[in-house]
Amino acid sequence: MYNNPYYSYNPQANIDRINNQIAELEKMKQQIPQQLQPTNLTQNFQIAPNNNNVMRYANSMEEVQKEIVIGDTPFFSKDMSVVWIKDTKNNIKTYELKEIVPKDNKDLQIEYLQAQIEELKRGMKKYESNEYVDEPVAESIKNEKPSTISTVSKSNKKQK
Numbered sequence: 098m099y100n101n102p103y104y105s106y107n108p109q110a111n112i113d114r115i116n117n118q119i120a121e122l123e124k125m126k127q128q129i130p131q132q133l134q135p136t137n138l139t140q141n142f143q144i145a146p147n148n149n150n151v152m153r154y155a156n157s158m159e160e161v162q163k164e165i166v167i168g169d170t171p172f173f174s175k176d177m178s179v180v181w182i183k184d185t186k187n188n189i190k191t192y193e194l195k196e197i198v199p200k201d202n203k204d205l206q207i208e209y210l211q212a213q214i215e216e217l218k219r220g221m222k223k224y225e226s227n228e229y230v231d232e233p234v235a236e237s238i239k240n241e242k243p244s245t246i247s248t249v250s251k252s253n254k255k256q257k
Contacts, residue, residue: 152171152173153170153171153172153173154172154173154174154175155172155173155174155181156174156175158181158189158191160172161181161183161189162187162189164183166183166184166185167185168184168185169182169183169184169185170182170183170184177194178193178194178195179191179192179193179194180192180194
């Protein structure tokens with residue numbers, strides 16, 4: 098067939114077939130977006146209270162009074178030294194916070210020794226300011242008679 102000199106190749110038939118396929122694909126392409134378009138939905142959202150803000154901060158009691166709360170709500174100061182608890186009736190309770198640091202044996206021993214040093218310093222200040230009553234120790238000992246020793250009188254007669 099290709100070797101036949103009387104046969105001529107006509108590409109127009111192939112071109113028409115390709116053009117028909119392209120036209121068919123274009124029609125399919127136009128139909129796809131129409132099918133994928135979402136239907137109109139009406140969405141109603143009801144916002145409910147949430148506890149995302151578990152930690153609320155305030156600088157003063159006035160700021161706490163201005164806030165509206167749904168339940169008992171704690172408000173902390175920035176330095177975490179004061180906490181205000183506000184309820185739904187706008188009653189506010191104030192508390193002071195103090196950090197409790199656990200102490201091991203070494204810390205306890207250091208505190209004990211520091212307390213002893215302070216006690217010794219107070220004793221030194223009292224001594225330097227002459228708050229102690231100075232009394233001669235030797236004279237007080239000479240004047241006192243021991244109570245446990247009994248005195249025995251000596252006799253001139255010899256005992257047999």
